[in-house]
Amino acid sequence: MKPLPKQLDLIGIEKKWQKTWEEMGIYRFDWKDQKRPTFSVDTPPPYPSGEFHMGNVLNWTYFDMVARYKRMRGYNVYFPQGWDCHGLGIEVQVEKENNIRKREIPPDKFRKLCEQLVEKYIAIMKEGVVRLGCSVDWSTEYRTMNPDYWRRTQKSFIILYKKDFIYQGTHPVNWCPRCETAIADAEVDYEEREGNLYYIRFALKDSEERLLIATTRPEYIPACVAVAINPSDERFDKYIGKKIVVPVVNRTVDVIPDENVDPAFGTGVVMICTYGDKEDVKTVIRHELPVIMLLTENGKINENGGKYTGLTVTEAKKAIVKDLDDAGLLEKTQKIRQEIGVCERCKSSVEILERKQWFMKTRMLTDKVETAAKEVVWYPDYMRIRLIDWARSLDWDWVISRQRVFGTPIPIWYCKNCGEVVLAEEDWVPIDPKLENPRIAKCPKCGGHEFIPERDVFDTWMDSSISCAVHAGWPDREDWRRLFPADLHPSGIDIIRTWAYYLMVRHLALFDEKPYKSCLINGMVLGSDGRKMSKSLKNYVAAPEVLDKYGTDASRQWAAGGGTTGSDIPFRWPDVEYGKRFLTKLWNAAKFVSGQLGDYDVGEKYELQLLDRWLLSKAERLTQKVTDAYEKCQFNIALEEIRNFTWHVFCDDYFEAVKDRLYKPEFYGKEKKTAVQHTLYSVLCRIIQLLAPLSPHLTEEIYDAIYRETMGNKSLQLAPWPGINKQRIDEDAEKKGSLVMAVITEIRREKAEKRKPLNTQIGNVKIYAGNAEFARILAENKQDIVGTCKISRIEILPEKGEGRRIPENSETSFVSEY
Ligand SMILES: [Zn+2]
Ligand SMILES: [Zn+2]
Numbered sequence: 099m100k101p102l103p104k105q106l107d108l109i110g111i112e113k114k115w116q117k118t119w120e121e122m123g124i125y126r127f128d129w130k131d132q133k134r135p136t137f138s139v140d141t142p143p144p145y146p147s148g149e150f151h152m153g154n155v156l157n158w159t160y161f162d163m164v165a166r167y168k169r170m171r172g173y174n175v176y177f178p179q180g181w182d183c184h185g186l187g188i189e190v191q192v193e194k195e196n197n198i199r200k201r202e203i204p205p206d207k208f209r210k211l212c213e214q215l216v217e218k219y220i221a222i223m224k225e226g227v228v229r230l231g232c233s234v235d236w237s238t239e240y241r242t243m244n245p246d247y248w249r250r251t252q253k254s255f256i257i258l259y260k261k262d263f264i265y266q267g268t269h270p271v272n273w274c275p276r277c278e279t280a281i282a283d284a285e286v287d288y289e290e291r292e293g294n295l296y297y298i299r300f301a302l303k304d305s306e307e308r309l310l311i312a313t314t315r316p317e318y319i320p321a322c323v324a325v326a327i328n329p330s331d332e333r334f335d336k337y338i339g340k341k342i343v344v345p346v347v348n349r350t351v352d353v354i355p356d357e358n359v360d361p362a363f364g365t366g367v368v369m370i371c372t373y374g375d376k377e378d379v380k381t382v383i384r385h386e387l388p389v390i391m392l393l394t395e396n397g398k399i400n401e402n403g404g405k406y407t408g409l410t411v412t413e414a415k416k417a418i419v420k421d422l423d424d425a426g427l428l429e430k431t432q433k434i435r436q437e438i439g440v441c442e443r444c445k446s447s448v449e450i451l452e453r454k455q456w457f458m459k460t461r462m463l464t465d466k467v468e469t470a471a472k473e474v475v476w477y478p479d480y481m482r483i484r485l486i487d488w489a490r491s492l493d494w495d496w497v498i499s500r501q502r503v504f505g506t507p508i509p510i511w512y513c514k515n516c517g518e519v520v521l522a523e524e525d526w527v528p529i530d531p532k533l534e535n536p537r538i539a540k541c542p543k544c545g546g547h548e549f550i551p552e553r554d555v556f557d558t559w560m561d562s563s564i565s566c567a568v569h570a571g572w573p574d575r576e577d578w579r580r581l582f583p584a585d586l587h588p589s590g591i592d593i594i595r596t597w598a599y600y601l602m603v604r605h606l607a608l609f610d611e612k613p614y615k616s617c618l619i620n621g622m623v624l625g626s627d628g629r630k631m632s633k634s635l636k637n638y639v640a641a642p643e644v645l646d647k648y649g650t651d652a653s654r655q656w657a658a659g660g661g662t663t664g665s666d667i668p669f670r671w672p673d674v675e676y677g678k679r680f681l682t683k684l685w686n687a688a689k690f691v692s693g694q695l696g697d698y699d700v701g702e703k704y705e706l707q708l709l710d711r712w713l714l715s716k717a718e719r720l721t722q723k724v725t726d727a728y729e730k731c732q733f734n735i736a737l738e739e740i741r742n743f744t745w746h747v748f749c750d751d752y753f754e755a756v757k758d759r760l761y762k763p764e765f766y767g768k769e770k771k772t773a774v775q776h777t778l779y780s781v782l783c784r785i786i787q788l789l790a791p792l793s794p795h796l797t798e799e800i801y802d803a804i805y806r807e808t809m810g811n812k813s814l815q816l817a818p819w820p821g822i823n824k825q826r827i828d829e830d831a832e833k834k835g836s837l838v839m840a841v842i843t844e845i846r847r848e849k850a851e852k853r854k855p856l857n858t859q860i861g862n863v864k865i866y867a868g869n870a871e872f873a874r875i876l877a878e879n880k881q882d883i884v885g886t887c888k889i890s891r892i893e894i895l896p897e898k899g900e901g902r903r904i905p906e907n908s909e910t911s912f913v914s915e916y
Contacts (some may be wrong), residue, residue: 100803102692106685108649108678112795116231124813125233127176137173139165140566140584140614141234142597143180143242145187145558146219150226150641152623152631152669153590159657160620160733161588162232166791167728168585169233170819176581178569179227179234183216183243184505184558186277186285186443191215192504201278205503205532212504213243226641231650231794233815238569242506242561248528250568251561252509254608256524263459263607264498266519270379271497273451274441275397275411279501280455282557283492284596286439286448293436295364297429298422300325303341303350309334310429312364314436316422317415318371320347320403321392326368326381329355334367344369345427346418347404354385373450376493393449395501411449456499456508456554460603464489467602470612477731478664481594481619485602488595496603498557505555511536515546563600566613587614591621591664618731621666628668639669651793652677658733658792680741681796684785687749688800691778694760698779700808704772707759708879712835713752715828716743717781722822724788733792740789748781751839754846758885766881779804787820837872838879840906841865845887848902848914861915862891866899868909 119125128134139161144154162177169175192211193199200208220241227234240247258264271280296316299308311325322344327334338355358381359368370381372389382389390402399406399414406414422428439448467489476482499508507530509522520536522529531551540547564572566587571578583605589598598617605613622630625637632638644653655677660667706714720743727736756774763771783805786797794815801814811817845863849856867873873896876883884892901913 099692099695099807102685102689102800102803106682108651108681108796109646111799112229112231112650115795115798116228119233119813119815120236122812124816125175125177125235126237127235128174131174134172134174136176136581136585137165137168138176138569138581138584138586139178140569140587140601141177141179142588142593143182143240143562143565144223145182145185146216146223147187148191148219148222150223150229152639152641152644154223154226155230155641155644155653156623156657156660156667157588157590157620158227158230158232159654160618160663160731161586162230163654163658163728163733163791164586164588164618164731165233166794166815167819169815170787170790170817172818175233176238176569177233177235178238178240179232179236180238180240180242180565180569181216181220181223182558182562183213183220183241184555184561186279186281186500186502186558188212188215188219189502189504190277190443200503208503216241216243229642229645229650230654233794240568242558243504245528247561247568248506250564250573251506251556252522252527252529253524253573254564254567254604255556255560256509256521256527258458258607259521261607264456265459266454266456268452268454269457269494269497270373270450270452271455271494272439272448273393273395273453274444274446275393275395275449276444276446277441277502278395280451280453280497280499281441281448282497282559283494284559284599285442287442287445288437289440289445290435291438293434293438295432295434296419296422297365297432298345299427299429300345300367300369301343302337303343309337309342309353309367310365311367311369312432313369313374314434315371315374315415316418317399317406317411318374318392319344319369319418320399320406321371321374321390322347322349322351322369323372323382323387323390324351324370324385325353326356326359326370327353328357328359328361328366330357331359331361331366333361345425346421356381356385373452376450379450380493389452391452393451395451395453397446397449453501455497456510457495458498458603458607460496461492461494463603463606464492466606467599470602470606473612474614475616477616477618478662481591481617481664484591484594485598488599489602496557496600498560499554500557502555505558506561507531508552508554508556510552511549512552513541513544513546514548514550516541516544518543520549559596559600562597563604564608566601566605567609582609583612584614586616586618588618588620591619594619619664621661621664624666624668626668626670630666631669644674648674648678649681649795651681651795654793655680655737659737660734662734663731677793680745681793683745683749684789684800685796687744687753688782688786688804690753691782692804694778695775695804698772698775700779702772702776703769704776705767705769706773706777707770707882708831708835708838709752709755709882710773710777711828711831712839713747713777713781714826715832715835716747717784718822718824718826721784721788721820725819725822728791736788737792740785740792744785748785751843752777752781755839755842755882755886758882762885783809784820786814787817790814790817834875834879837875837907837910838882840904841876841910841912842883842886844902844904845883845889845912845914849887852916854916857888858916860887860889862893863887863889863912863914864893864895864899864901865912866895866897866901866910868896868898868907868911870896872896872907872910 165177337353340353341350394400399409471485511520566584570581601613625631627637656673723739724736759766790797798814876894901911904910
């Protein structure tokens with residue numbers, strides 16, 4: 099046994115163990131081990147964002163707790179870590195920092211800048227993950243921007259292509275005009291903004307009659323292809339089938355019936371433009387209307403806009419409104435609040451454009467997604483429906499091509515002569531078609547010799563949504579199915595619609611199997627004001643600030659204990675502070691225990707007394723409760739149980755009640771003292787075992803000093819999880835012990851209220867037990883009461899009587915005379 103240092107240096111202890119664990123290699127997955135069951139974590143490779151924030155602290159703590167718990171339960175735990183590099187956010191940031199646009203410099207140069215920024219960001223995040231004490235197997239580290247990872251993404255694309263899950267098509271897509279790329283539904287955020295509703299007069303052809311149309315997007319008038327009316331709207335149904343003149347451009351379009359027009363919105367007459375919004379897209383498909391593309395890829399009006407060609411959307415809106423007004427066609431303008439789709443990365447408003455894109459057929463998998471989602475275990479259970487609802491809500495297939503530079507290249511060429519698509523073979527990848535020709539002599543269709551590379555790259559989710567298979571070793575390891583599906587997929591509540599969903603469709607399509615067996619959801623971190631933590635709201639706290647001040651173990655207690663799993667968790671400094679106070683309490687308890695074990699040998703004979711049996715029984719029940727809580731990922735319950743037991747039952751009650759026995763072995767007998775030592779030794783051990791997944795550093799320090807030598811595991815993290823010793827559960831001892839403890843506590847409480855030091859001798863105490871059974875129990879354990887409370891003379895009577903009542907046993911009371 100080693101003495102524990104006098105001063106508690108939490109941060110020093112944490113740094114020491116983080117380094118030592120890594121040197122010991124205790125978090126390496128053992129591929130050769132065929133005995134232990136495996137447990138694989140599908141660690142989400144994060145976008146390197148350049149910071150490690152409290153949200154990261156929350157989600158990494160969650161799945162690190164599970165990994166550590168499973169390791170102690172005897173699993174061969176696989177906990178990989180990668181970085182999802184190709185984010186649009188990186189391109190936007192590189193453009194900002196260097197004051198350039200990606201099209202202005204050569205692509206390879208732009209790529210280099212992106213890679214450098216990513217490396218800088220990864221370093222910051224990696225430091226955070228290490229500091230949080232995550233039990234990651236760093237030998238698995240990977241980056242999706244490396245060609246070796248491209249190989250996996252490209253190979254999976256080729257397989258999907260051959261399985262007919264991929265198609266190229268000209269479909270309307272969400273488009274960010276600032277980022278100049280298509281974006282998926284999941285990358286569109288919605289913001290409420292103030293806008294105008296313009297009431298515009300449309301003239302019926304060859305008639306004096308006018309119809310009033312209300313629109314928020316008059317700039318789309320040049321792309322108007324129809325005017326729609328709900329056929330059940332008696333005010334207007336007579337106009338259906340007539341021709342109407344689109345103002346400004348003087349084109350004639352049909353008035354069509356459409357049941358989806360809401361007669362209560364605006365005037366009840368709607369113009370259909372291609373494409374003002376997603377509703378327009380649906381209407382165009384329903385009625386097979388023509389399409390007039392109005393915007394260029396950088397968000398300007400194209401040649402279809404007539405005199406407005408070359409203007410931005412905002413400029414065109416202004417010009418068209420003015421022209422309408424000048425022509426007397428603008429009836430009125432009304433302010434409204436409206437919800438606008440914006441680009442998740444740059445917050446520009448999203449337009450809808452048609453451009454040739456690559457798609458994955460995801461909607462045809464919706465039923466399978468639902469079935470699989472029902473098979474997956476969700477923590478908490480009610481999160482399942484979020485995935486199902488999202489899958490059911492999707493109108494379009496997944497657009498997987500992006501008009502960006504920093505992304506995995508799409509392994510496709512086109513024959514220059516006939517346009518035939520040439521797909522790379524699986525053994526050509528990784529490959530960049532912009533730098534290499536296809537490895538075939540001639541076009542299989544026309545025999546042409548020249549090929550044009552696909553310049554688009556993959557959506558970054560194409561990289562990360564194969565993580566479950568890639569982590570398991572696909573496609574290189576023959577035994578990859580050993581770790582597939584992943585046992586645990588952790589996800590933030592905000593990315594169920596992306597990460598959990600894309601993983602699901604991707605793996606279902608590739609392998610016809612669900613990618614994960616369980617899904618652990620964490621909520622968002624709120625500021626202390628209860629709103630979502632964000633820099634702009636000034637309620638933001640940076641994770642390094644918290645870790646510097648209170649250390650990792652205390653911060654992890656905030657994450658584990660802040661709320662139920664899946665709920666949003668407010669960041670409160672007092673919660674972290676409380677974590678530190680608890681760790682200090684545990685440290686002092688360990689110092690006390692270690693100080694009492696000088697002459698103790700494990701295996702020595704002992705004679706357990708009532709209070710020893712009481713505590714040992716309670717420790718078994720604690721083990722049961724905490725084990726159940728970890729099994730259900732109820733981390734807050736595990737933490738609360740451990741803290742209450744340690745603080746109150748172990749330290750406040752038991753320590754005080756057995757000190758007399760510890761200090762006077764000549765009076766009580768050696769074996770009764772050894773019983774206390776045995777109890778202290780085993781219960782402290784139990785506490786640190788149960789707390790180890792939650793606060794691994796301090797528990798390891800205590801284990802190292804007191805237990806390592808005798809228990810033999812080189813780290814507490816590798817020590818087996820404590821089984822429940824049923825023989826130790828002793829209801830009778832718990833009942834009797836609680837009575838004795840309640841009496842001791844109340845006598846001591848009275849002493850404290852009288853402002854007397856706790857070692858003050860009490861002359862006389864008369865206890866009215868309230869019944870014969872209680873009297874017998876108290877008499878049997880008289881010595882503990884007398885010794886702990888320093889009583890000179892004690893009398894225990896079976897009857898009910900006067901004096902101070904024991905709150906837990908109201909028939910019992912006592913009178914003391916000092
Ligand atoms: Zn954007
Ligand atoms: Zn050809």
